Amino acid sequence: MSWVRVYLHLVFSTKNREPFLNSSAIRKTIFQHIKKNAEEKGIWLDCINGYQDHAHCLISLGKEQTISKVAQLIKGESSFWINQNKLTSEKFVWQDDYWAVGVSESHLEAVRKYIHNQETHHSVNTFSEEIDSFMEKYGWTFTSEK
Template identity: 35%
Template sequence: MANTYTQLYIHLVFAVKHRDRLILPSFKDELMKYITGIIQNKGNKLLAINTMPDHCHIFIGLNPKNPISELVKNIKLASGDFINDKKWLKGKFHWQEGYGAFSYSHSQIDNVIKYILNQEKHHKKLSFKEEYKKILTSFNIEYQDAFLFDWFDDVKY
Protein backbone atom coordinates (compact mmCIF):
# COMPACT_ATOMS: atom_id res chain seq x y z
CA MET A 1 0.00 0.00 0.00
CA ALA A 2 1.50 3.27 -1.06
CA ASN A 3 1.61 6.07 1.50
CA THR A 4 0.69 3.76 4.37
CA TYR A 5 2.93 3.89 7.41
CA THR A 6 2.40 2.06 10.67
CA GLN A 7 4.14 1.41 13.94
CA LEU A 8 2.18 -1.21 15.83
CA TYR A 9 3.86 -3.05 18.70
CA ILE A 10 1.69 -5.69 20.33
CA HIS A 11 2.30 -7.91 23.35
CA LEU A 12 0.24 -11.11 23.16
CA VAL A 13 -0.46 -13.36 26.13
CA PHE A 14 -2.37 -16.65 26.13
CA ALA A 15 -2.57 -19.75 28.32
CA VAL A 16 -2.59 -23.52 28.06
CA LYS A 17 -6.07 -25.00 28.50
CA HIS A 18 -6.89 -25.60 32.17
CA ARG A 19 -3.59 -23.84 32.90
CA ASP A 20 -1.93 -27.25 32.79
CA ARG A 21 1.86 -27.06 32.88
CA LEU A 22 2.32 -28.80 29.53
CA ILE A 23 4.97 -26.72 27.77
CA LEU A 24 7.97 -28.79 28.75
CA PRO A 25 11.62 -27.69 28.64
CA SER A 26 12.33 -30.59 26.26
CA PHE A 27 10.35 -28.95 23.43
CA LYS A 28 10.02 -25.31 24.50
CA ASP A 29 12.68 -24.03 22.08
CA GLU A 30 11.31 -25.96 19.10
CA LEU A 31 7.80 -24.70 19.87
CA MET A 32 9.00 -21.09 20.05
CA LYS A 33 10.80 -21.49 16.70
CA TYR A 34 7.62 -22.88 15.16
CA ILE A 35 5.51 -19.99 16.49
CA THR A 36 8.17 -17.56 15.22
CA GLY A 37 7.70 -19.02 11.73
CA ILE A 38 3.93 -18.54 11.90
CA ILE A 39 4.36 -14.91 12.92
CA GLN A 40 6.97 -14.12 10.28
CA ASN A 41 5.11 -15.95 7.50
CA LYS A 42 2.19 -13.58 8.13
CA GLY A 43 4.47 -10.58 7.57
CA ASN A 44 4.92 -9.61 11.21
CA LYS A 45 8.21 -8.93 12.97
CA LEU A 46 8.94 -11.02 16.04
CA LEU A 47 10.56 -8.93 18.75
CA ALA A 48 10.44 -11.43 21.63
CA ILE A 49 8.86 -14.74 22.55
CA ASN A 50 8.95 -16.82 25.70
CA THR A 51 6.85 -19.62 27.05
CA MET A 52 6.31 -20.72 30.57
CA PRO A 53 4.92 -24.18 31.33
CA ASP A 54 1.34 -22.86 31.28
CA HIS A 55 1.36 -19.70 29.14
CA CYS A 56 3.02 -17.82 26.31
CA HIS A 57 4.20 -14.22 25.79
CA ILE A 58 4.87 -12.86 22.29
CA PHE A 59 5.90 -9.32 21.33
CA ILE A 60 5.57 -8.36 17.68
CA GLY A 61 5.69 -5.53 15.22
CA LEU A 62 2.24 -6.10 13.75
CA ASN A 63 1.60 -6.04 10.02
CA PRO A 64 -1.62 -4.01 9.72
CA LYS A 65 -2.94 -6.49 7.13
CA ASN A 66 -3.28 -9.04 9.97
CA PRO A 67 -6.16 -8.62 12.39
CA ILE A 68 -4.86 -9.51 15.85
CA SER A 69 -7.69 -11.97 16.47
CA GLU A 70 -6.88 -13.89 13.27
CA LEU A 71 -3.17 -13.93 14.03
CA VAL A 72 -3.72 -15.31 17.53
CA LYS A 73 -6.19 -17.86 16.19
CA ASN A 74 -3.62 -19.02 13.61
CA ILE A 75 -0.81 -19.19 16.16
CA LYS A 76 -2.88 -21.19 18.64
CA LEU A 77 -4.37 -23.60 16.08
CA ALA A 78 -1.13 -24.29 14.22
CA SER A 79 1.08 -24.56 17.32
CA GLY A 80 -1.45 -26.80 19.07
CA ASP A 81 -1.53 -29.09 16.03
CA PHE A 82 2.28 -28.99 15.92
CA ILE A 83 2.54 -30.15 19.54
CA ASN A 84 -0.02 -32.91 18.97
CA ASP A 85 1.57 -34.08 15.70
CA LYS A 86 4.96 -34.33 17.45
CA LYS A 87 3.32 -36.47 20.18
CA TRP A 88 5.27 -34.66 22.86
CA LEU A 89 2.45 -35.25 25.34
CA LYS A 90 0.38 -38.28 26.27
CA GLY A 91 -2.94 -36.53 25.78
CA LYS A 92 -4.15 -33.79 23.46
CA PHE A 93 -2.73 -30.30 23.81
CA HIS A 94 -5.04 -27.27 23.58
CA TRP A 95 -4.63 -23.58 24.23
CA GLN A 96 -7.23 -21.98 26.47
CA GLU A 97 -9.84 -19.76 24.85
CA GLY A 98 -9.05 -16.06 24.83
CA TYR A 99 -5.91 -13.96 24.91
CA GLY A 100 -4.56 -10.59 25.92
CA ALA A 101 -3.21 -8.08 23.40
CA PHE A 102 -1.52 -4.92 24.64
CA SER A 103 -0.02 -2.11 22.56
CA TYR A 104 3.21 -0.30 23.33
CA SER A 105 5.04 2.70 21.95
CA HIS A 106 8.40 2.55 20.23
CA SER A 107 10.12 3.94 23.35
CA GLN A 108 8.92 0.91 25.37
CA ILE A 109 10.29 -1.81 23.05
CA ASP A 110 13.45 -2.61 25.02
CA ASN A 111 11.60 -2.83 28.34
CA VAL A 112 8.93 -5.16 26.95
CA ILE A 113 11.55 -7.40 25.32
CA LYS A 114 13.49 -7.64 28.59
CA TYR A 115 10.28 -8.35 30.47
CA ILE A 116 9.31 -11.21 28.15
CA LEU A 117 12.79 -12.73 28.03
CA ASN A 118 12.98 -12.67 31.85
CA GLN A 119 9.71 -14.50 32.49
CA GLU A 120 11.37 -17.20 34.60
CA LYS A 121 12.73 -14.53 36.94
CA HIS A 122 9.38 -12.69 37.19
CA HIS A 123 7.49 -15.87 37.99
CA LYS A 124 9.65 -16.62 40.99
CA LYS A 125 7.86 -13.66 42.60
CA LEU A 126 4.51 -13.48 40.80
CA SER A 127 2.11 -16.17 39.66
CA PHE A 128 0.70 -15.93 36.13
CA LYS A 129 -2.62 -14.83 37.62
CA GLU A 130 -0.94 -11.99 39.53
CA GLU A 131 1.11 -11.04 36.48
CA TYR A 132 -1.88 -10.98 34.12
CA LYS A 133 -4.01 -8.92 36.48
CA LYS A 134 -1.12 -6.51 36.93
CA ILE A 135 -0.89 -6.06 33.14
CA LEU A 136 -4.65 -5.49 32.86
CA THR A 137 -4.58 -2.96 35.69
CA SER A 138 -1.60 -1.10 34.23
CA PHE A 139 -3.58 -0.66 30.99
CA ASN A 140 -6.69 0.44 32.92
CA ILE A 141 -8.63 -2.49 31.53
CA GLU A 142 -11.76 -3.30 33.47
CA TYR A 143 -12.23 -7.02 33.88
CA GLN A 144 -14.20 -9.59 35.78
CA ASP A 145 -12.41 -12.57 37.27
CA ALA A 146 -15.07 -14.89 35.86
CA PHE A 147 -14.04 -13.95 32.31
CA LEU A 148 -10.27 -14.25 32.73
CA PHE A 149 -8.34 -17.43 32.10
CA ASP A 150 -9.29 -20.41 34.21
CA TRP A 151 -7.15 -20.24 37.34
CA PHE A 152 -6.63 -23.62 38.94
CA ASP A 153 -3.73 -22.61 41.12
CA ASP A 154 -1.57 -19.64 41.91
CA VAL A 155 1.80 -21.23 41.20
CA LYS A 156 5.05 -19.34 41.29
CA TYR A 157 7.75 -21.14 39.31
Protein backbone atom coordinates (compact mmCIF):
# COMPACT_ATOMS: atom_id res chain seq x y z
CA MET A 1 0.00 0.00 0.00
CA SER A 2 1.33 3.42 -0.95
CA TRP A 3 1.40 6.23 1.56
CA VAL A 4 1.72 9.78 0.28
CA ARG A 5 1.36 13.14 1.98
CA VAL A 6 2.46 16.07 -0.16
CA TYR A 7 0.86 19.36 0.82
CA LEU A 8 0.63 22.38 -1.43
CA HIS A 9 -0.73 25.89 -1.15
CA LEU A 10 -2.73 26.59 -4.31
CA VAL A 11 -3.89 30.11 -5.18
CA PHE A 12 -5.99 31.12 -8.17
CA SER A 13 -7.88 34.24 -9.15
CA THR A 14 -11.00 35.16 -11.03
CA LYS A 15 -10.50 36.07 -14.68
CA ASN A 16 -9.10 39.60 -14.92
CA ARG A 17 -9.32 39.66 -11.12
CA GLU A 18 -12.98 40.59 -11.31
CA PRO A 19 -14.38 40.92 -7.75
CA PHE A 20 -17.04 38.22 -8.26
CA LEU A 21 -16.56 36.96 -4.69
CA ASN A 22 -17.50 40.35 -3.25
CA SER A 23 -19.47 39.20 -0.21
CA SER A 24 -18.65 36.85 2.61
CA ALA A 25 -21.94 35.01 1.92
CA ILE A 26 -21.08 34.21 -1.70
CA ARG A 27 -17.54 33.20 -0.72
CA LYS A 28 -18.87 30.88 1.98
CA THR A 29 -21.35 29.27 -0.45
CA ILE A 30 -18.75 28.78 -3.19
CA PHE A 31 -15.97 27.57 -0.90
CA GLN A 32 -18.28 25.08 0.83
CA HIS A 33 -19.27 23.74 -2.58
CA ILE A 34 -15.64 23.48 -3.71
CA LYS A 35 -14.75 21.58 -0.51
CA LYS A 36 -17.67 19.15 -1.01
CA ASN A 37 -16.87 18.64 -4.70
CA ALA A 38 -13.19 18.05 -3.94
CA GLU A 39 -14.14 15.37 -1.42
CA GLU A 40 -16.38 13.68 -4.01
CA LYS A 41 -13.45 13.66 -6.47
CA GLY A 42 -11.02 12.20 -3.93
CA ILE A 43 -9.11 15.46 -3.49
CA TRP A 44 -7.96 16.13 0.09
CA LEU A 45 -8.77 19.83 0.44
CA ASP A 46 -7.63 20.64 3.97
CA CYS A 47 -8.95 24.21 3.92
CA ILE A 48 -10.11 26.89 1.49
CA ASN A 49 -10.78 30.59 1.77
CA GLY A 50 -10.14 33.71 -0.20
CA TYR A 51 -11.26 37.21 -0.91
CA GLN A 52 -13.10 39.17 -3.58
CA ASP A 53 -11.04 38.01 -6.56
CA HIS A 54 -9.15 34.88 -5.53
CA ALA A 55 -9.05 31.65 -3.55
CA HIS A 56 -6.43 29.89 -1.44
CA CYS A 57 -6.48 26.11 -0.95
CA LEU A 58 -4.34 23.85 1.21
CA ILE A 59 -4.34 20.48 -0.54
CA SER A 60 -2.66 17.14 0.08
CA LEU A 61 -2.04 15.42 -3.23
CA GLY A 62 -2.98 11.77 -3.63
CA LYS A 63 -0.53 9.26 -5.11
CA GLU A 64 -1.93 9.62 -8.64
CA GLN A 65 -2.83 13.31 -8.55
CA THR A 66 -0.97 16.17 -10.21
CA ILE A 67 -1.16 19.84 -9.34
CA SER A 68 -2.52 20.71 -12.77
CA LYS A 69 -5.24 18.04 -12.69
CA VAL A 70 -6.38 18.98 -9.18
CA ALA A 71 -6.46 22.70 -10.11
CA GLN A 72 -8.41 21.88 -13.28
CA LEU A 73 -10.96 19.75 -11.41
CA ILE A 74 -11.50 22.35 -8.70
CA LYS A 75 -11.65 25.39 -10.96
CA GLY A 76 -13.57 23.84 -13.87
CA GLU A 77 -16.36 22.26 -11.86
CA SER A 78 -16.79 25.29 -9.59
CA SER A 79 -17.04 27.70 -12.55
CA PHE A 80 -19.69 25.48 -14.11
CA TRP A 81 -21.60 25.23 -10.80
CA ILE A 82 -21.43 28.98 -10.10
CA ASN A 83 -22.80 29.78 -13.57
CA GLN A 84 -25.41 27.01 -13.45
CA ASN A 85 -26.71 28.38 -10.14
CA LYS A 86 -26.46 32.01 -11.34
CA LEU A 87 -24.47 33.09 -8.28
CA THR A 88 -22.98 36.05 -10.16
CA SER A 89 -24.67 38.59 -12.42
CA GLU A 90 -22.09 38.04 -15.18
CA LYS A 91 -20.52 34.84 -16.48
CA PHE A 92 -18.07 33.55 -13.87
CA VAL A 93 -14.62 32.38 -14.95
CA TRP A 94 -11.45 31.54 -13.03
CA GLN A 95 -8.19 32.72 -14.59
CA ASP A 96 -6.29 29.94 -16.38
CA ASP A 97 -3.13 30.40 -14.32
CA TYR A 98 -2.54 29.51 -10.71
CA TRP A 99 0.20 29.71 -8.13
CA ALA A 100 1.28 26.66 -6.13
CA VAL A 101 4.06 25.92 -3.68
CA GLY A 102 4.87 22.92 -1.51
CA VAL A 103 4.21 23.18 2.23
CA SER A 104 6.25 21.28 4.79
CA GLU A 105 4.46 19.55 7.67
CA SER A 106 6.09 21.97 10.10
CA HIS A 107 4.37 24.93 8.37
CA LEU A 108 0.84 23.50 8.00
CA GLU A 109 -0.67 25.39 10.95
CA ALA A 110 0.80 28.70 9.78
CA VAL A 111 -0.59 28.18 6.26
CA ARG A 112 -4.01 27.18 7.64
CA LYS A 113 -4.07 30.32 9.76
CA TYR A 114 -3.03 32.44 6.77
CA ILE A 115 -5.80 30.94 4.62
CA HIS A 116 -8.46 31.30 7.32
CA ASN A 117 -7.55 34.98 7.89
CA GLN A 118 -7.91 36.20 4.30
CA GLU A 119 -10.48 38.92 5.07
CA THR A 120 -8.28 40.43 7.75
CA HIS A 121 -5.19 40.12 5.58
CA HIS A 122 -6.86 41.83 2.63
CA SER A 123 -8.14 44.71 4.71
CA VAL A 124 -4.47 45.77 4.65
CA ASN A 125 -2.94 44.19 1.49
CA THR A 126 -4.30 43.87 -2.04
CA PHE A 127 -4.11 40.60 -3.97
CA SER A 128 -1.42 42.16 -6.21
CA GLU A 129 0.65 43.01 -3.13
CA GLU A 130 0.12 39.48 -1.83
CA ILE A 131 1.36 37.94 -5.09
CA ASP A 132 4.34 40.32 -5.18
CA SER A 133 5.19 39.20 -1.63
CA PHE A 134 5.00 35.53 -2.64
CA MET A 135 7.15 36.18 -5.71
CA GLU A 136 9.79 37.88 -3.58
CA LYS A 137 9.65 35.25 -0.82
CA TYR A 138 10.13 32.37 -3.26
CA GLY A 139 12.46 34.16 -5.69
CA TRP A 140 10.09 33.91 -8.66
CA THR A 141 9.92 36.23 -11.65
CA PHE A 142 7.20 36.59 -14.26
CA THR A 143 7.92 34.75 -17.47
CA SER A 144 6.01 34.79 -20.71
CA GLU A 145 5.06 31.48 -22.27
CA LYS A 146 5.61 31.19 -25.99
